[in-house]
Amino acid sequence: xxxxxxxxxxxxxxxxxxxxxxxxxxxxxxxxxxxxxxxxxxxxxxxxxxxxxxxxxxxxxxxxxxxxxxxxxxxxxxxxxxxxxxxxxxxxxxxxxxxxxxxxxxxxx
Amino acid sequence: xxxxxxxxxxxxxxxxxxxxxxxxxxxxxxxxxxxxxxxxxxxxxxxxxxxxxxxxxxxxxxxxxxxxxxxxxxxxxxxxxxxxxxxxxxxxxxxxxxxxxxxxxxxxxxxxxxxxxxxxxxxxxxxxxxxxxxxxxxxxxxxxxxxxxxxxxxxxxxxxxxxxxxxxxxxxxxxxxxxxxxxxxxxxxxxxxxxxxxxxxxxxxxxxxxxxxxxxxxxxxxxxxxxxxxxxxxxxxxxxxxxxxxxxxxxxxxxxxxxxxxxxxxxxxxxxxxxxxxxxxxxxxxxxxxxxxxxxxxxxxxxxxxxxxxxxxxxxxxxxxxxxxxxxxxxxxxxxxxxxxxxxxxxxxxxxxxxxxxxxxxxxxxxxxxxxxxxxxxxxx
Numbered sequence: 001x002x003x004x005x006x007x008x009x010x011x012x013x014x015x016x017x018x019x020x021x022x023x024x025x026x027x028x029x030x031x032x033x034x035x036x037x038x039x040x041x042x043x044x045x046x047x048x049x050x051x052x053x054x055x056x057x058x059x060x061x062x063x064x065x066x067x068x069x070x071x072x073x074x075x076x077x078x079x080x081x082x083x084x085x086x087x088x089x090x091x092x093x094x095x096x097x098x099x100x101x102x103x104x105x106x107x108x109x
Numbered sequence: 110x111x112x113x114x115x116x117x118x119x120x121x122x123x124x125x126x127x128x129x130x131x132x133x134x135x136x137x138x139x140x141x142x143x144x145x146x147x148x149x150x151x152x153x154x155x156x157x158x159x160x161x162x163x164x165x166x167x168x169x170x171x172x173x174x175x176x177x178x179x180x181x182x183x184x185x186x187x188x189x190x191x192x193x194x195x196x197x198x199x200x201x202x203x204x205x206x207x208x209x210x211x212x213x214x215x216x217x218x219x220x221x222x223x224x225x226x227x228x229x230x231x232x233x234x235x236x237x238x239x240x241x242x243x244x245x246x247x248x249x250x251x252x253x254x255x256x257x258x259x260x261x262x263x264x265x266x267x268x269x270x271x272x273x274x275x276x277x278x279x280x281x282x283x284x285x286x287x288x289x290x291x292x293x294x295x296x297x298x299x300x301x302x303x304x305x306x307x308x309x310x311x312x313x314x315x316x317x318x319x320x321x322x323x324x325x326x327x328x329x330x331x332x333x334x335x336x337x338x339x340x341x342x343x344x345x346x347x348x349x350x351x352x353x354x355x356x357x358x359x360x361x362x363x364x365x366x367x368x369x370x371x372x373x374x375x376x377x378x379x380x381x382x383x384x385x386x387x388x389x390x391x392x393x394x395x396x397x398x399x400x401x402x403x404x405x406x407x408x409x410x411x412x413x414x415x416x417x418x419x420x421x422x423x424x425x426x427x428x429x430x431x432x433x434x435x436x437x438x439x440x441x442x443x444x445x446x447x448x449x450x451x452x453x454x455x456x457x458x459x460x461x462x463x464x465x466x467x468x469x470x471x472x473x474x475x476x477x478x479x480x481x482x483x484x485x486x487x488x489x490x
Binding site for chain 2: 016017020048069071088089090091092098100102105
């Protein structure tokens with residue numbers, strides 16, 4: 001997981017292949033379903049709570065951890081388990097020095 | 110002059126006057142993949158009018174726009190361009206002779222590049238797996254020319270491929286347009302992206318293109334300013350209409366075509382009124398604009414505007430149909446294009462999400478407060 005501003009510029013650069021393109025996966029049209037999730041209410045520095053983080057079983061059999069794009073309170077009263085998601089490219093955070101960190105997230109279908 | 114000399118001269122003259130049927134030379138280049146992206150969030154103009162205490166009926170009628178698309182807080186020009194490009198690549202991949210290594214350029218037009226210094230295109234190329242880290246010779250440039258930066262990239266990618274410098278290229282327009290709260294632009298400034306793959310094995314062949322540019326101060330955003338300024342009514346006659354109609358007429362003259370030769374037409378869409386009025390001025394049937402008139406449901410997506418109109422038409426164009434596209438960017442300029450769809454387009458139309466699917470499905474309406482938050486106009490104190 002990306003740890004707030006502790007993700008330094010060199011670390012962000014080194015992780016681009018994994019975070020941008022899920023290297024090792026066929027990203028185009030990748031879909032999956034949520035097998036576990038939690039709502040983060042106390043966020044680390046650089047993130048704004050609340051937001052949802054979950055484990056997704058993607059169609060090629062891999063399990064991935066990432067943020068689930070969802071609007072609270074829409075998802076607070078319903079279970080997201082087994083909900084279908086697609087992998088999308090989003091901004092994960094913006095550092096105080098202006099650097100934007102990008103990567104994959106999961107969008108509810 | 111002897112008979113043999115006359116014959117040689119006649120043959121040479123015939124060669125000199127023998128113009129190729131298409132474009133500037135015989136190499137056929139055009140669009141071999143296209144993709145759209147429109148964010149899910151929508152705000153109705155009625156909601157914006159409510160906040161600024163305006164009667165919504167004349168505003169909606171005057172602009173011809175009902176609602177506009179709004180990017181999420183974690184979306185920007187880069188992320189939307191990646192989504193549109195993935196859709197375009199999925200279509201281009203149906204050509205078994207195409208592979209990602211052939212892509213040698215990526216041009217991204219926007220007036221909302223996230224960085225003042227750091228190219229959007231490099232991140233897009235990296236995310237798509239076509240940067241030089243993946244072995245590609247990759248030329249990237251971020252383009253700016255108000256709302257026509259996307260089509261400028263399309264011309265450049267076309268020229269790169271046609272010259273033989275590269276085998277295939279990418280051009281995209283993507284914007285999260287900003288409108289100052291309370292300003293006239295706020296009713297239409299929207300978010301969206303479109304991407305095109307350009308190659309020598311096209312499904313929509315580019316017949317020709319023509320650009321018309323002058324220094325016209327109709328709309329601008331100075332360095333360091335968050336919101337653009339504009340010349341209000343000055344943005345109409347001497348700006349939009351002059352440039353768009355001039356480029357369109359010049360293209361038709363260049364190609365020897367007339368209005369009735371086109372089956373579909375896209376003009377830049379700052380609102381729904383302007384393109385329809387331009388069509389009337391040019392003697393073009395308004396019905397030809399219908400499929401590409403995406404502005405009514407998503408607003409003005411700036412650099413993505415006429416490109417999204419084109420993706421909407423490519424989604425349904427029949428083989429043999431001719432498409433006219435003219436962009437417009439303040440400052441001012443217009444790029445006009447004529448494309449002809451061929452037999453191969455039908456196969457690509459069944460792949461992926463269509464432009465109007467993005468526009469009509471999975472919408473989530475938001476109120477004005479949420480809109481301000483998503484677009485970064487208010488922050489937690």
